[in-house]
Amino acid sequence: MRYLIITVLLFQVSFYLNAQNTDSVYFTTGFKIGEVTNSSAIILTRLCATPEPVKVWHERKESVFRNPINFNNDMPVQKMEGSVPGSTGQVKITMNTKDTLISTDWKYVSSYKDFTIKNKFESLIANTSYSITIQGRKNPESPITEIKGQFRTPPLDDQITPVFFTSSTCQYYWSFDDPLRGFKIYDSMQKLNPLFHCQTGDYVYYDKPGPMAYNLELARHKWHAMNSWPSLLDFYVKTPLYIQKDDHDLLRDDAGPNSLPLGELTYEDGLSIWQEQVPIINTPYRTFRWGKDLQIWLVEGREFRSDNKAPDGKDKTIWGKEQIIWFKKTIESSDATFKILVSPTPVVGPDRSQGKFDNHSNASFQTEGIWLRKYLANHNVFVINGDRHWQYVSVDSETGLWEFSQGPVSDFHAQGWDENDTRPEHKFLRVKGGFLGVKVYRQKDQAIIEFIHYDTDGNEVNKEIIKNTRW
Template identity: 40%
Template sequence: MYYQCVKLRQIIIAVYLSISLDGVADSSGPYLASGIKIGEVDQTSAIVWVRLTHEKRAHFDKLPILTKGLKRNEKDAESMPEGVARGMAGEVRVGYVATNEKRAFAWTDWTQVLAENDFTHQFKLADLKSGASYSCIVQVREVGSDKLSSTTNGSFKTAPKKTQPVPIRFIVTTCQSVRSIDSGAQGHVAYKTMLELDPHFFVHTGDILYYDKAPLCKNIKQARAKWNLIFAYEHNMNFHRQVSSYFMKDDHDTLKNDCWPGQTYGDLTFDQGLKIFREQVPMGKKTYRTIRWGKHVQIWLTEHRDFRTSNRVEDGPEKTILGMEQKAWLMRTMKQSDATHKFLIVPGPIVGPDKRGKNDNHSNKGFSNEGQQLRNFLAKQKNTYVICGDRHWQYCSKDPQTGVLEMGCGPVNDQHMFGGAPKADKTYHRFFGKKGGFLAVTVVDGKAKAEWMSADVKGNTGKPEIRYTELLGSR
C-alpha cells in the first residue's frame, strides 16, 4: 500500500510541475538551489521553508570532499567555501491544496526575502484539513516582476485527529555530514530509500551537519554555507520537498562537539548557532514540542542544548540537560496523553549504554541524576519508548533496572561510523549493529513495530535490508 501511494503522489507532482513550469521565463534568477523543506506539521498547519539563490544548482566542485566524502582514517582541515549556493534577493509565494479536493490552489502573499535571514523565509500554512495529503507549489520571481524565474513542487501529509485510529508510519535518522556523502552530488542515498517507504512524517534528531568537521565552519558565513549545501544534494532535496519533517539539533549543528551555552568555535558563538538553526529549518516558537498523529501515536521532541548545565559541573539534583521548565512540560504532557503509543525522541541516549569517555548525555555519569529521574518516570508510562539519535551505530536496548526501551536509529549511512562504537552488552542490548541507516516505526490497528533498516536497497528487491524488528508494547 505504501509503495502504491508514493507512486501516485509522484505522478500528481509531475503533472503539477509540468503546468507550473509553463509560466517560467528565461531568467538570471532567483532560483531554489537549496530546495524547500516542509515541517512542523500538525492537524491544521504546516511550515514551508524556502531560500532563494543566484544559481540553479550548488557548486559541488568547490572542494573534492563535497562529492567524494572522507574515509574514516583520513584527516581534512579545509574551511567551508562560502559561495557554494549564494543567496539572492527576490520574491516568493506558496500555493497549496488538498490532493483529493477539486478546487483551486490557495496562495500566500508574495514575500520578499532578506539578506539578514540568509534569503530564507518560512510560510506558515493554516486552516488545513487533518489527516489529509497536500500538494504545494513554490513560485519565485525578481522583486517587482510579474515573470516567474523558478518554481518547484512539493507534498506533505497533515496529522490525523486524536480520535482517528489510522495507520501511521514514520522514519527517524541522525548524524549526517559532508564527509559521509555516499552518492556524489546526489548526497545521501538513504533519502532516496526513505522516500520509497512513503512515511507520514520524518524526524531528524540532530547533527544534521557538523561545523567542527571538514569542511570547517568557524564563522556565520561558513556555517550558513554548509546549511545551504547539505540540502542542495539531489536525494536530500527531493526527499524534503515531499515529506512532512521535524528537525532537532544537537552539538555539532549548534556549535561544536559536546557544547553548552557560552562557548565559541572560532568566531562562531553558541547564540549565533541557535539563531542559524532556527533560520535554516522550518521551526515554530519552541524547539521542544509534542505532536499527536491520530489515536495511536504521539511524539515528543526534546531540546538538549539550549538549557543545559556545563558538562564540567559536578553532577547533582540541579545539573540538567532539559532545564526545569522543559522537564516539567515533558512529564505533564506525557501524563495527560491517552495515545496508545508514546515516543520520546531525543538527540542523545537516556538508556545507552554509551561508549567510553562520553560525558554529555543522560546515559553518562555526568548527568546520571537527571538520567535516572527520567528513566524512573518513563518506566511508569504505559507503552512509552525512547528513540535516540547521536550514536553512530544502530541498537535496541532495555534498561535492566527500569525496563525502559530505547531505540538508537543510527547515522544516515555506514560511512558515518566515525569515532567507533562500544561492544555489545547483553545486559542491555536486544539488538546491536555497527552500521547506519534509519529506523522505521509502523503502527497499524494499535499494534506497533520498529524496524532498523539499511541506507540503501539490497539486491533485486528494491527495498532496504531490515536488520532487526522489535514488536512494541510487550514490556
Template identity: 45%
Template structure:
C-alpha cells in the same frame, strides 16, 4: 567551493491546497526574501485539515517587474485526529555530513526511505557538522555555506520536499562538539548559532520541544537537548540539567495526560545507552546521572513509552532488565560515518547492536482491532536488519 549553492535576492510566493481538492487554493502575496537571513523566508500555515495531504508550490522571481523564473512543488501530510484509528509509518535518522555521504547525490538512505514513503520523518540533529573540515564553519558565512550545500543534494531534496519533516538540533549543528550555552566557535557566539538554526534554516517555533498526536494509537514527543542545558563540565547534582525545569515539567505532565496507545519520545541523545565512558553530554553518562535517573524512574511507571535517539554512530536496541524501559538508536546516515563502539562489546541490556549506518523505521497498526507498534532497523540500502514488535 565544491557544492556551493548560494542564495540570491528576489521575491517568493507560496500556493498550497489539498491534494484531492485543487480548487481550494490558498495563495500568499509576493514577499522579498531576507538577505540578512541567507535569502530565506518562512510561512506559518494555519487552519489546515487533519489527515490531509497538501500540495505546496513555491514561485520565485527577481522583482515585481520580472516574470516567474522558478517554480518548485512539494507536499506534506497533516496528522490525523486523536480519535482516528489509522496505520502510521515514520522514519528517524541522525548524523549526516557532506563529506561522509555515500553517493555523489547525497545519502542513499533517502532513496531507501522515499520508497517507503513514511507519513512523517524526524532528523534528531547533527544534520551538518560545523566543526568538521573542508571547511570548518568558523564564520556565519561558512555555516550558511554548509547548509546551502547540504540542502542542494538531490536525494535529500527529493525526500524533504515530499515528506512531513521535523528537524531537531544537536551540538554539531548548534555550534560545535558538546556545545552548551555561552560558548563560542570561531567568530560565532552561541546565541547566533542558535538563531541561524532556529530562525533561518529551519521552521521557527517559540519552543523547540513539542508533542504531536498522530491518530489514536501514536503520540510523539520531540525534545530539545541544547538550549536549556547546563555546562557539561560542572559537577553533577540536582541543579545540573539537559532538559531544563520547564521542559521536564512539560514532558512529565503531557505524558501523564496522554491517552495515546503508544507514546514515543524522540531525543537527540541517549537516555539509556550504554554510551562510552569518555562521553559527558547525555543522560546515559555519569555527568548527568542525577537528572537521568529522575527521568528513567518516571518513565518506568508506564508500560507504553518508548525512547528513540540519535547522536550515537551505531544502531542499538536497549532494554533495561526488570523495567519497562526500551531505547532505539537509529544509527548514523552512512556506513562511513559509523563507529564509536566495538561490535564485540555486546552488553546484557543490548537486544540488538550493529556498528553500521542506516535508519530506524516505526509503524503503528492494528490487527483484528488490536494495536501494534513495530520498530525496525534498516541498513543504508533499505534492508531490514532487526525488528521488535509490541502489542497493547
C-alpha cells in the same frame, strides 16, 4: 552630439534593467515542510542565484568520516563544494487540496535572513493530502521559477489509522555515500513513503573540516551544501520534517550555553542560524499527535543544560525545569496508545565510558538520568535517540525502558563502538549506517508498534514488534 550621448545612456540603462528583469532565481536547496499538525504546517524555503551547487572536486581521506584532502578553509565560499549563493527576490507559496486553495502574497527575501522565507499555514483539514507550489522571481517583470511537493496532515486525535514514519541522525557532508545523490538513506526512505520524518540532530557539523564553520557565512554554507544534495531535496519536498538540534548544529562537540566561540562563531550565532534555517517557530520542545495510537515528543537538549562538567546532583540538568514541567504535564494528559520520546541524545545507552559526559546515559548526568528512565518506563514511553554512530536496541536493566538508536546516515560515518562488545542491555547491535522506521497499526483491534532498523540501502536488519497490552 548631446542627443547621441543621451541615446547611448538610455540604451545602456534600458539594457541593464532588462538584464536585471530577466534574471532567473532557483530553489536549489529545495524546501521543508515542518511542524505538521492536523490543522497547520510551516513551509520554509530559500531563494537561490544558481541552478546547481558547486560539484565535489576534492578527494577524500580513506578514513572514518571521509574528510576532504588539502581543503583550504580560507578560499572564497563560492568555490567550496555545495556552495549555493542566495538571491534577492520574491516568493509565493500556494497549498491546495482538490477542494481548497491557500496562497500567500508575493513576499520579498533578503540577505538579512539568508534569503530564506518561513510561513505558517493554519486552518488546514485533518488527514488530508495537500499539494504545494512555491514560485520565485527576481522582480515582477522577471521569469517565474517553480518547485512542487506534497504532504498529508495527521488525522484527528481520536481517529484510528495506520502510521509509518522514519528517523535518522548524524550526517556530515563529506560522509556522503552516493557521489551524485548525496546519502543513499534518503532515497531508501522515500521508497517506503513515510508520513513524516524525525531528524534528531547533527544535521550539519560546524566543527568538521570542509569547511570549519569559523563565522556566519561558513556556518550558513554548511546548510546550503547539505540541503542541495538531490536525495535530501527530493525527500523533503514530499515528507514533513520534525527536526531537533544537537551540539554540531549549534557550535561544536558537546556544546552548551557556556561554550566558547568557534573562531568568530558564537553560541548565540548558532541559535540564530538554527532558527533561520529550519521550519520551526517558537518553542524548541513540542509534541505532535498522529491519531489515536501515536504521539511523539521532541525535546530540547542544548539550550537549557547545566555545564557538562559540573558535579552531578539534583540541580544538574539537561532539559531544565520549565521543559521538565511541560514534559510531565503533556505525557500525563495524553491518551495516545503509544508514546515516543524523540531525543537528540541517549537516555539508556550504553555509551562509551571514557570521554562522554553530555547525555543521560553518562555518569555526569546520573541523577536526572535515573529519574528520567524511571519516569519514562512508568508511563510506557519508548525512546528514539540520535547522536550515536551505531545502531542498537537497548532495554534498561533497572526499569525495562526501551531505546532505539538509528545509527548515522552512511557507513562512512559509523564508529565509536566495538560490534563484538554486546552488553546485557543490547537486544540488537550493529556498527553501520542506516535509519529507523516505526510502524503503528491495528490487528483485530489490538494496537501494535514495530521498530525496524534498516541499512543504508533500505534492507531490514532488525525488527522489534510490541503489542499493546493495556487495553
